[in-house]
Amino acid sequence: MHCAYACLEKLIVARHVSDCEEVYPTRSELGALVRLINEELHRRIEAAEGTIGSLRESCAA
Secondary structure, X not given: OHHHHHHHHHHHOOOOOOOHHHHOOOHHXXXXXXXXXXXXXXXXXXXXXXXXXXXXXXXXX
């Protein structure tokens, strides 16, 4: 979570720093952000599938 946050912060906050590490997200930070997004997307897909399953059962009854 910390790496994902650091990545977002580097992408959003404009800094005037000469050190590239402070300005551009690292591969590991970008990876953490993508993993976090994928986990949330997976959670939402599972919730939608559960809702659809419940609706199907209700309609069949």
